[in-house]
Amino acid sequence: MTDRHTAIPFDQLAPEHHPLVGGKSASLGTMSQAGLPVPPGFAVTTDVFADAKHASGLMPRIHELFDYVDGTGSASVASVAEQVREMVHGWPLPEVHESRIRRMYADLCAQCEVDDLPVAVRSSATVEDSPDASFAGEHDTYLWVCGADAVLDKIRACWASLYTERAIAYRLDMGYDHAKVDMAVAVQKMVRPRTAGVAFTLDPSNGDRSGICIDAAWGFGEGVVSGDVTPDNFLVDKVMWSINRRTISPKTHAHLLIEDGTSECPRVGRVPLPEHQVDVPSLTDEEILAIARLARTAEKHYGCPQDIEWAVDDDLPAGRDVVLLQARPETVWSKRRHAIGAKSDLVSSIVDTLVNPLYARRGNRPAQPA
CATH class of the missing domain: 3.30.470.20 (ATP-grasp fold, B domain)
Known part of the structure; x- marks a missing residue:
């Protein structure tokens, strides 16, 4: 797992990183490097999401639940969404990723000269703002998050927002495969x-x-x-x-x-x-x-x-x-x-x-x- 990307500062996001950070984070990186006035932060990559998903061992059960919604099963979207979100909130975060995210947040605090810097934790799904559909508003954002523990908790909450009733129904309408949607997360200094x-x-x-x-x-x-x-x-x-x-x-x-x-x-x-x-x-x-x-x-x-x-x-x-x-x-x-x-x-x-x-x-x- 040592070659996996965990988190990348906005001002260091190269074009080859963009598939790993979702549309929102890629845009923040592009704007930051273009000299536009963007508050500093970093992108937690889809590698973290994928590794946590794999480590959970819960994906067979999650796919089974989606089969009931996508196929002829009787399970409601609301019921499936609630069950899946609860599972995602409990995903273990691999230690190598957790330690790196904590270090990145500490570096951002030092850069801004504020302990427990308030940040916005924003979902950045890989299909957001694609040319044929806009997922803007379908996934969650959390404001004024303080401290590394809270940041890690809200990262999981952003992952879980992939599986709200609204987001699942939208993907069904647009024909997107639930299994092929990954989630990166943008962690950005809050403005007042x-x-x-x-x-x-x-x-x-x-x-x-x-x-x-x-x-x-x-x-x-x-x-x-x-x-x-x-x-x-x-x-x-x-x-x-x-x-x-x-x-x-x-x-x-x-x-x-x-x-x-x-x-x-x-x-x-x-x-x-x-x-x-x-x-x-x-x-x-x-x-x-x-x-x-x-x-x-x-x-x-x-x-x-x-x-x-x-x-x-x-x-x-x-x-x-x-x-x-x-x-x-x-x-x-x-x-x-x-x-x-x-x-x-x-x-x-x-x-x-x-x-x-x-x-x-x-x-x-x-x-x-x-």
């Missing part, structure tokens, strides 16, 4: 977000690539991603860098850190907001444009429309406080012929060339940040 959300480098309502659409709300972005919070919405023009649309939504609650005295590490919880925050914008104009430029830089780097997660980190100084948490290819309009690309009038052609330079579309040379 004043505001967070998502951004698309096109308008998701119509696929127009001349704009960048931003959804934002107070606190952690999980409220926006899960649909629990109705976010503010902004549309930024990619050429003129003007804010062409503002929709300020009532934000009655947010996902924030809670110090409840039950543990040394705070937890993230749903908290009512004071009246003075409910109807005011969650971003300044300067922050809106900083997020838009960051999203545009990610789109240029990858050469295709992106769906990004971002945060405004209260621990960083103004002007350097917008950080990129995740980027993945946009999967809805990218499958269609965009309306802007289909227009033949002169003005539309000029705009399309400005927004999507020929060299970027052809991939002849890398695009530079805006």
